[in-house]
Amino acid sequence: MMLFYSPIHGFIHKVLVVAHEAGLWDKLEFVPVYPVKDGYSISAINPLHKVPTLVLDDYTVLYGSQTIVEYLDDNSVSGKKLYPNNxxxxxxxxxxxxxxxxxxxxxxxxxxxxxxxxxxxxxxxxxxxxxxxxxxxxxxxxxxxxxxxxxxxxxxxxxxxxxxxxxxxxxxxxxxxxxxxxxxxxxxxxxxxxxxxxxxxxSHFNKEYVGDDTAEFCQKKIAEVLKFQGRSAPEKFTSHSVDFVPPGD
CATH class of the missing domain: 1.20.1050.10 (Glutathione S-transferase Yfyf (Class Pi); Chain A, domain 2)
Structure with a gap:
């Protein structure tokens, strides 16, 4: 699974907490999206253009933090459930x-x-x-x-x-x-x-992100999703001046 998210770890990310609690941390490929930098538009795969955005192994795209955390919890492999049954x-x-x-x-x-x-x-x-x-x-x-x-x-x-x-x-x-x-x-x-x-x-709070966090990597992963879905990648990156990604969960 690919997780498009804000790699700013100066605050705790709910989706990362849930992924870790569910035992799915190692199943995720992290794709950084910086809110105020050029080239990080994800609107081609998420019309809301917001993080977090989760791409499943079959390239189904989920967006909305509450949708994503419930999906992760529902597919927990740790035996831990954050949504109580009672x-x-x-x-x-x-x-x-x-x-x-x-x-x-x-x-x-x-x-x-x-x-x-x-x-x-x-x-x-x-x-x-x-x-x-x-x-x-x-x-x-x-x-x-x-x-x-x-x-x-x-x-x-x-x-x-x-x-x-x-x-x-x-x-x-x-x-x-x-x-x-x-x-x-x-x-x-x-x-x-x-x-x-x-x-x-x-696992992440107040820790620097380690990995490829370039706009090129972000757009490469978006192109991968679009190719599998039979759609074309955007011709050029979208500037944050007209396409701002709010900080995510």
Whole structure:
């Protein structure tokens, strides 16, 4: 399988955590896609032009992080399942998945808005309130002594680590420079500190990508997919100036 993804490992990638937990890490061929560099367009195989994008062994293309992580979990060879079978436990895990995924999404929105001149204050006031309420809810959720690690936890690691990355860079004048989701949230802080020790996290978090990460390699793999599907590769690479790949899960 080929995984087109952002090799920026300054935050935890949910899809990589799930792949590792499922025992499928060694089954993946990683194809780096850099969000703001020329030549990394993947729109030829994914009309949404987003990472992660997963190409199966039969060249079926899956996109959308929730689709990909559920596929990986469903095909787990490790005996580990992140989507609980028990209905009550499953719905709770999916609720926490939705909560964390939204924190990631609105943080991306604010990070991109920060680049505008001038940035719109309302974008931050609307979305920052969601972030604060959500991390407060995560703190409440972590008052429960979870015995296992599920998809909601994987997504929470992803969201909080990306939030860390962006708040340290400074999001907006209305957000205190020293704001930290750990403050006043001891349960969440303790859980996160332990969870990042998991092999599925240490496999990539804060580690440099090693391998071919050129645009040529990316387009070569796209051409391979298109050839198998009986389609033609684009005549030229698409510039990020008109075809931006958002940071992925």
């Amino acid at each position: 209905k009550q436990t499953r719905w709770d895990a999916l609720r926490r998945l939705a909560l964390a995924d939204t924190v990631f999404e609105v943080t991306v929105i604010m990070a991109l808005e920060r680049l505008q001149s001038p940035p719109r204050d309302t974008v931050f006031s609307w979305n920052w309130a969601k972030v604060v309420r959500s991390v407060d809810q995560m703190e409440e959720d972590l008052k429960i002594n979870f015995k296992d690690f599920d998809i909601g936890h994987a997504s929470t690691l992803h969201a909080l680590s990306y939030l860390d990355r962006q708040t340290k860079r400074g999001l907006h004048k209305s957000i205190p420079e020293d704001w930290d989701w750990r403050d006043g949230r001891p349960n969440l802080h303790k859980w996160f500190s332990e969870a990042i020790k998991r092999p599925s996290v240490t």
